[in-house]
Amino acid sequence: MFTDIHSHILHNIDDGPEIFEQSVELLNKSIQNGVQNIIATPHFYASRHSLNDRLQKTEERYKELIDHISKNNIDVSILKGFEVRYFDGISHSDSLLELSINRSGVLLLELEPSPITEKIVDEILNMNYCGYSIILAHIERYIKVPGFKHIKNLIAEGEVISQCNASSFISGFLQRGTFKLLKENMISIIASDMHSVDDRPPRLKEAYEIVERKFGLNVKNKLIFKAEEIFNSCLEK
């Protein structure tokens, strides 16, 4: 059974499902794909979102889905967090705990599509220093971004946990770079980053099959275990 730590499963909140039925469709598709634990991570952009509105809306959508799961006795666990877009001064923000997964201090962080500077590295290290565990979302997107070496150093030194999208293992122009990152031991977790059953559906099973074929069973199991370990660590805090 798999754990999916990055998903846009909640409806009418970002570029994920528009209506509740589509959210349920994503849930069912995930279960068919072998997923038992899901973290709902709607986008959070400090420049365009009000924190309180975002927290309230996410809580409402999350409760709707949880109610559906419990009414129908569905065997799946869901936590809520956010996919937080990096912003200057993030490490000094008062909102980090609220934005972390299940208020655990584990934060899914998305970088901007712009050069990765030492300032960004300092902000990440500062968040670590303040007790946050940082998961960098879809790191394969930044391979060609100037300063990517900083990200590789952070991963190698264990300062961040790195996540790649399942879709990048399956096909597309990021596939080759994604394989290279895994070969270099730069990927800790695979997640779906699912948005809809048509656009980026949950395809963890296919991604793990590819990993097993190309890199072996141990590598696959390590990735599966790490995602579950992160989920459990968010439950406990």
Ligand SMILES: [Fe+2]
């Ligand atoms: Fe995402």
